[in-house]
Each structure stands twice: as structure tokens, then as C-alpha cells.
Amino acid sequence: MHRYRSHTCGALRPSDVGGEIRLSGWCHRIRDHGGVLFIDLRDHYGLTQCVVDSDSKAFKLAETVRSEWVIRLDGRVRTRPAGTENAELPTGAIEVYIDDIEVLGPAGELPLPVFGDQEYPEETRLAYRFLDLRREKLHANIMKRGAIIDSLRRRMRESGFFEFQTPILTASSPEGARDFLVPSRLHPGKFYALPQAPQQFKQLTMIAGFDRYFQIAPCFRDEDPRADRLPGEFYQLDVEMSFVTEQDVYATMEPVVRDTFVEFAEGKPVTQTFPRIPYAEAMLKYGSDKPDLRNPLIIADVSDEFARDEVEFKAFKGVVKSGGVVRAIPATGAAGQPRSFFDKLNDWARSEGAPGLGYVVFEDEGGVLTGKGPIAKFIPAEIQKAIAEKAGVKAGDAVFFSAGNEAKAAALAGKARNRIADELGLVDRDRYAFCWITDFPMYEWNEDEKKIDFSHNPFSGPNVSHEEFLALDPADTEAVLKLKAVQYDMVCNGYEVASGSIRNHRPDAMVKAFEIAGYGEADVHARFGGMYRAFQYGAPPHGGMAAGIDRLVMLLVGAINLREVTLFPMNQRAEDLLLGAPSEATPKQLRELHIRLNLPEKKG
Numbered sequence: 001m002h003r004y005r006s007h008t009c010g011a012l013r014p015s016d017v018g019g020e021i022r023l024s025g026w027c028h029r030i031r032d033h034g035g036v037l038f039i040d041l042r043d044h045y046g047l048t049q050c051v052v053d054s055d056s057k058a059f060k061l062a063e064t065v066r067s068e069w070v071i072r073l074d075g076r077v078r079t080r081p082a083g084t085e086n087a088e089l090p091t092g093a094i095e096v097y098i099d100d101i102e103v104l105g106p107a108g109e110l111p112l113p114v115f116g117d118q119e120y121p122e123e124t125r126l127a128y129r130f131l132d133l134r135r136e137k138l139h140a141n142i143m144k145r146g147a148i149i150d151s152l153r154r155r156m157r158e159s160g161f162f163e164f165q166t167p168i169l170t171a172s173s174p175e176g177a178r179d180f181l182v183p184s185r186l187h188p189g190k191f192y193a194l195p196q197a198p199q200q201f202k203q204l205t206m207i208a209g210f211d212r213y214f215q216i217a218p219c220f221r222d223e224d225p226r227a228d229r230l231p232g233e234f235y236q237l238d239v240e241m242s243f244v245t246e247q248d249v250y251a252t253m254e255p256v257v258r259d260t261f262v263e264f265a266e267g268k269p270v271t272q273t274f275p276r277i278p279y280a281e282a283m284l285k286y287g288s289d290k291p292d293l294r295n296p297l298i299i300a301d302v303s304d305e306f307a308r309d310e311v312e313f314k315a316f317k318g319v320v321k322s323g324g325v326v327r328a329i330p331a332t333g334a335a336g337q338p339r340s341f342f343d344k345l346n347d348w349a350r351s352e353g354a355p356g357l358g359y360v361v362f363e364d365e366g367g368v369l370t371g372k373g374p375i376a377k378f379i380p381a382e383i384q385k386a387i388a389e390k391a392g393v394k395a396g397d398a399v400f401f402s403a404g405n406e407a408k409a410a411a412l413a414g415k416a417r418n419r420i421a422d423e424l425g426l427v428d429r430d431r432y433a434f435c436w437i438t439d440f441p442m443y444e445w446n447e448d449e450k451k452i453d454f455s456h457n458p459f460s461g462p463n464v465s466h467e468e469f470l471a472l473d474p475a476d477t478e479a480v481l482k483l484k485a486v487q488y489d490m491v492c493n494g495y496e497v498a499s500g501s502i503r504n505h506r507p508d509a510m511v512k513a514f515e516i517a518g519y520g521e522a523d524v525h526a527r528f529g530g531m532y533r534a535f536q537y538g539a540p541p542h543g544g545m546a547a548g549i550d551r552l553v554m555l556l557v558g559a560i561n562l563r564e565v566t567l568f569p570m571n572q573r574a575e576d577l578l579l580g581a582p583s584e585a586t587p588k589q590l591r592e593l594h595i596r597l598n599l600p601e602k603k604g
Contacts (some may be wrong), residue, residue, distance in 0.1 A: 004072055004104075010046020014093050016440045021096065023048060024104065027065050029115050037062050041073065041100070044139075048091045052098040062103045068114055068134070070105035071434050073098050084117065122563075127577040129568055141565050144244050144264065145553045146163040149216055151263055152237055152549075155256045159241070160575025161214040166201035168194060168218070173527065178222035180232075188594040194220035197546060199459060200531050202240040203503060206542040207534045213240045216549065230550060233576040239500070240544035243571020246486050246502050249543055250276070250436060257490065257498070257547065261432050264556045271434040274490070278439040287327070287402075289440075292494030294432035295421040299413045300390040302328045302401070305383050313378035319403040326403045327413040328391040331420045334398035335361045342373075343422065345400065348419060354412050357400050362388055363498070364395035373398075406417065418494070432555065434492045439463065442485035442518060445477070451478055460485040460501035461509070461543075469509060474516045476518075490547065495554055507535040 004024040012021065025043035039050045039062065048150035050073060052062045058073070065071060075096040086092030111127075114134045125132045132138055153163070172179045172193040179193035195201075197219050205213045217238040223231075239253065254274050261270045275293075282289050285298050303325045306316040316326050334341065340360060349357035356441045360371040360379065379387070391399045400420065402413035421427050431531040442462055444455040452474075462469045463484040472479060504510045511531060514524050523534055553565040563569040570576050590597070 007383060008045035008469040008583050009043040010090055012048055012077055012091050012094050012096070015078065017079050017094060019077050020078055022072065022074050022076070023050070023096065025070070026114075027067055027069045027071060028066065030067065039065070039071075039073075041071070041096075046090060049080070049086075049089075049095040050098050051095050052101075056098055058098045058101040061103070062098065065101070066107065068107040068110060068131075069103060070107070072102040072104055076102040089592075094460055122571065123577060126563075126569065126571055129578050133567070136339075138564065141553070141557045141559065142567060144557055145549075145565050148260060148264055148553055148556060151260045151551065152256065153216070155236075155259060156214045156239075159212075159252055159256060162210065162214040164202075164205060164213050164215055166195070166198040166205075166215060166217065170195050171530075172200075173200065180220045180222045183593040185592050185594075196221050198238050198527065199235070199457075201507050202238060202544065203459065203505075203531060203542065204534055206240050206242045207537075207539045210315040211242045213544075214238060217546075230566060231570050231572065234562075235549040237498075237547040237549060238544075239546065240542060242540040242542045244489060244502070244541070244543055246438070246543065249488070249500060249502075249545060250274075250595065253490075253498070253545060253547075254434075254436075257552070258434065260552075261434075261492075261556065265432060269311050269431040271432065274434045274436050276436045276438050279437055279441065279484075280435050280439070283410045283414075284327075287410045287412070288494075289437050289489065290468070290491050290494055290496045291414075291435065291437075292418060292427070293435055294428045294431060296426055297332070297417050297421050297480070298392060299410075299417055300328045300330075300387075300392070302326050302390055305386050305390070306403075308383055310380045310422070311378065311383060313358075313375050315355075316401065316403050324403060324405050325409050326401055327409050328387055329400045329402065329413050329416050329420060330393045331359075331398040331400060331424065332393070332426060333396060333424060334420070335363060335396045337398075339426075342398075345416070345419065345423075349412065349416065352412060352415060354402070355414075357402070357416060359398055360384065360387070360398045361398045362393055362395055364379060369395055375401075422475040429497055432492055434490065437491055438487075439484045440479065440489075441481045442513075443480050445481060451518055452477065452516060454513075456485065456487050457499070457501050458513065458517070459503050459510075460487045461504045462486070462513070466506065466509060470512055472512070480516055486543070488545070490545070492555055495551055495555065496548075497555070498545050498547035500543065501579045502541070502543035505510045505535065505541055507532055510535060 001022050009023055009025045023041055026042045027392065028040040028042035028047055031038040036051065036053045041048050041050050066176050075098040076096050078097055080093060103359050110131065112124055112131055114131060117135060117137050133142065169182060169192040171194065177196055179196065182192040182194065184190045184192060198215060202213050215238045217236055218233055219236055219324050220233050241249065241252065258270055279289055282291055284301060287299055303320050306313065306326045307320040311317055320326060331383045346356045358375045360373045360376045363370050363372060369385060369388060371379065376384065387399060393399055400416055402409045402416060441455045442460065443452050446453045463486050472483070476481065486502040488500055489496050504513055511521050511524055549567055550562045554562055557565060559565055568576070568578060574582070
């Protein structure tokens with residue numbers, strides 16, 4: 001018999017009854033029934049109930065074992081007594097009577113229990129992540145993550161892609177976040193950067209003629225923590241294709257992601273054909289470029305209605321006169337809510353920096369749709385009716401309003417749309433609702449620095465002809481800000497799960513794109529010299545996307561935090577509490593790297 005096991009803890013079945021077996025694993029739970037001990041033994045594969053009584057020579061040692069001790073046991077498989085079977089366990093019809101026990105690894109007092117899914121402080125969970133990972137739900141999440149990645153890899157290969165590995169030590173690149181820098185010992189005073197994404201390398205792979213690339217790529221960004229991104233590093237399904245239009249990217253990648261979701265959705269419906277929603281439409285209807293389409297509420301623009309002479313509500317009227325907008329957020333069935341519902345939403349809006357959230361409640365009075373509420377008296381009946389029609393509401397519903405400049409009004413309306421739907425229970429949480437957001441602005445206005453910036457990926461191509469783009473006057477701010485990029489995001493349930501574009505592949509267009517954003521040709525040479533040089537020697541039209549692995553897995557396992565789908569994550573201060581990173585370098589290491597520290601003064 002094998003030194004440690006003849007079977008795993010998830011393998012035994014009624015057909016094994018009567019057999020002599022050996023198991024090894026962790027003591028998941030121990031129950032003392034007065035002269036009879038039950039030990040639930042757990043390993044990676046499952047759990048087996050084991051029994052020892054005072055007639056067994058193993059009983060004395062069995063009495064000493066505790067939770068999470070690692071033991072080896074020999075015994076006989078027998079059928080569980082009638083009425084004690086556990087239909088939820090694959091091994092629930094049998095148990096093992098223990099003849100012999102060997103302690104392989106005793107455990108100290110546990111800082112957090114492995115049995116059960118009790119909430120524990122994050123700091124404790126991360127410092128003892130090896131224990132946390134033994135817990136059933138987290139262990140299952142990590143295994144499902146691996147299965148999802150396997151499925152994505154298989155589907156990519158079936159679609160004609162080949163997996164490449166691109167460098168981790170590379171050059172710094174302005175892709176929207178701070179780089180992690182790595183000092184070079186051999187080149188004093190110079191630094192490598194960890195890649196924010198393999199963007200340049202995957203484009204160079206297309207220029208090198210490989211046609212279809214993918215990679216499960218690690219990406220590194222030294223940015224402040226965000227709720228929807230792990231600090232420090234994350235993984236993405238990175239994709240690039242040659243001789244394609246954006247329609248080809250949709251047609252290729254939509255089935256890969258959709259079918260992976262169908263495989264792991266456990267019967268929940270998945271959008272079969274992803275709707276394509278232009279950015280401007282998304283911002284108007286949903287107040288976000290990451291709309292949750294499980295939410296049925298659609299925002300409407302009612303600026304014209306509040307601009308009418310008959311309207312006496314000066315706050316909104318003044319906003320429209322000064323060039324702002326008013327957005328209407330429907331609230332289906334809200335008329336029956338108590339006053340506290342409306343007050344709570346008003347308080348929430350103030351916490352978001354808005355003066356409040358005006359509203360009108362619609363009721364049926366003798367067959368006439370009538371608006372009630374604090375601002376209804378300032379809005380004539382015919383304009384109330386027009387607002388109700390635009391917002392798609394009827395008697396028994398309400399409409400909330402967001403006003404201000406277009407960006408601020410949209411942002412508040414989008415948040416209000418989600419909050420109202422949550423409060424009213426309107427969101428269908430048992431499905432995966434996908435869409436593509438398309439036609440992003442290529443540039444945006446940086447109000448702080450009073451300059452044009454790239455709005456998204458600086459390598460995206462414009463949605464106009466090559467000649468038209470080269471003829472664009474960088475000083476014509478209005479024309480520049482109207483320019484759309486061939487750029488697209490894949491969104492699921494309110495999360496951006498992938499982003500991509502058709503790239504600028506001609507050197508003059510690349511220089512022009514950066515010139516508009518305030519970079520000269522010398523900057524392009526200095527920052528992107530390799531790619532710029534490659535464009536001089538015949539670059540194919542190409543495009544692709546990157547999908548966030550961590551986010552896809554989070555959605556599929558129903559987690560609300562990315563740390564629930566990652567083996568060894570950092571905390572929100574970008575610290576590894578288990579291994580103690582970041583840590584101080586020794587004087588010898590600093591000397592070898594020719595680095596002298598200039599630390600900030602400690603406060604206090």
C-alpha cells in the first residue's frame with residue numbers, strides 16, 4: 001500500500017465497502033460522542049467521515065488530534081447506519097472505521113477556523129491566507145478560476161490563436177497608470193518597468209507576421225487601490241489579430257466569452273448576441289459606459305421640457321440656460337413607497353455632492369395622470385405629461401431628476417438609476433447581461449491642465465479615413481473632441497470585463513495621434529521607438545482586446561471582491577501580509593544597485 005494513501009478523501013463509494021484503505025488529510029471537524037469519535041477527514045478532493053471507538057487500538061491517539069492536524073489513517077470501509085447518510089457528500093453513503101492513525105503534521109491553535117464560512121477580518125485572512133484557502137468556498141473559487149482559464153485557452157486555440165509569452169522586464173510606457181520600476185544593476189541609474197499590459201509587444205507580434213496572438217498575461221500597475229481592481233497586479237486574456245475590422249473582433253471574441261460563461265453559469269441565462277451601444281447613447285440612457293442591463297430603468301433627457309417658459313422651477317431652468325442638462329430617472333412602482341424612501345435618496349444625492357434629487361410622483365386622478373411632490377407645482381400639467389412620456393412612466397411610478405453640466409448630470413443619474421433599482425428590487429440578479437460599448441471619444445479635455453488628453457488607449461485608431469485624420473487641425477479643439485476612436489469595451493452586469501480597439505498602424509498616423517495630445521515626434525521616438533520603427537517596415541491593420549481574468553471569474557463565482565478569486569492577493573494598501581512585501585532592501589543590495597534612499601520625513 002502507498003505510504004500515505006490508497007484513495008483520496010473524495011473517492012470512496014458503496015462499491016468500496018469491506019475494503020482495507022488508507023487516507024491522508026486534514027482533520028476538518030472532530031465530534032466526540034462519548035467513547036466514539038467522528039473525524040471528518042479532508043483533502044483537495046473531498047471529505048470522508050471516519051469513525052473510531054474505544055475498541056480500536058487507534059482510539060487513544062485519536063483523542064489527541066485537533067482541527068487541522070494532518071493525519072494518515074488505515075481502516076475499513078463500511079456502509080453508514082440507516083438514517084445517517086449525507087446526500088450532499090459524494091462519500092455520504094459510507095464511512096471508514098479507523099484501525100490505525102499516524103500524525104503527520106500537528107497544528108497549533110488556529111487564528112481563524114477553516115470549518116464553516118464565518119466572516120473574519122481581512123487582515124487576518126490575508127496574513128494566514130494558507131488557512132483561508134483551505135476553506136471550502138474559497139478553495140472552490142480558486143479551482144473554478146483554473147477551470148475558467150483552461151476553457152478560455154481551449155476556445156482561443158479553437159479560434160486559430162496561438163499563445164505567446166511576452167517580456168516582463170521592459171521599458172516604461174505611459175498607458176494610464178504609474179509603472180513599477182526595477183533598477184538595473186548592470187546599467188547604473190537605469191530602470192526596467194513591469195508591463196502595465198503587453199500592448200506594444202502584442203502589436204509588434206502582429207507586425208512580425210504571426211497573425212493571431214493570445215496570452216494569459218500578468219499586468220502591473222502602481223496605482224491607488226480600486227474596488228474593482230487588485231492593487232499591484234492582475235491577469236488578463238490578451239488578444240491581438242491582424243487584417244481585421246472591429247466587426248471581426250466582435251465576431252471572434254463574443255463567442256469565446258459568451259460560451260465560457262454558459263459553461264460556468266450553472267444554468268443562469270447569458271446574453272446570446274451582445275447589443276452594441278454607442279458611448280454617447282450609453283451615457284444618456286444609463287449614465288455610465290459600464291451599464292448594468294439587468295436594470296430595466298432607462299434615463300431620459302428632459303432638458304427641453306425644463307427650458308420651456310411655462311416651467312417655474314428656476315433651479316433646473318437655470319441649469320439648462322447656462323448650457324447644462326436635466327436627466328430624468330424613472331422609478332417603477334415608487335409611488336407606493338413611504339416618504340422615507342424619497343428622503344433617503346435625497347440624503348444619498350447630497351452625500352454624492354449634489355444639492356439633492358428632485359422628484360415627481362405620478363398618480364391617476366379620475367383618468368388623468370397627475371404629478372405630486374415638492375417640485376410638481378412648478379411644472380405645468382402638459383409638461384409633466386411630456387416628462388412622463390419621455391421617461392416611460394405611468395401612474396404609480398415616480399421620476400427623479402439630475403441636473404448640471406452634461407458629465408456631472410450623467411454621472412449622478414447613472415448612480416441614482418442603480419440605487420433606485422436596488423431599493424425597488426428591480427434588478428434581475430440571476431442572469432449575465434452583456435453588451436459592447438462602442439464609438440468612444442478618442443480624446444477628452446483635461447480641465448485641470450487645460451489640454452487635450454487621450455480618453456482611453458493611446459494606440460487606438462480614429463474612426464475616420466487616414467487622410468481625414470492627417471488633415472485634422474490639432475488647434476481645432478471642437479473638432480478634436482468630436483473625433484471617435486475605433487474602440488470598444490465589453491461590459492457585463494455593470495462591470496467592464498474587456499477593452500480593445502483597432503490600432504493606429506501607420507507611422508504618420510501614430511505621430512499625429514500623439515501630436516494632438518501634446519507629444520512631439522521626438523517624444524514618440526523616445527517613448528515608443530521600437531514600435532514606431534517597426535511601423536516603417538510594413539505593418540498590417542490590426543486590433544484586439546484584453547479581458548480581465550480576475551473580473552470574469554469574480555462574476556462567474558458570484559463574489560463581490562476580487563480577493564475572493566485570487567490565490568495570494570495584497571491588501572488595499574498594496575501589502576503582502578503573508579510574506580511581508582514590500583520590504584526594506586539591505587545596504588548591500590542598495591550599493592549593488594547604485595541607489596541612495598531619499599525617504600520622506602516621518603510625521604509626528
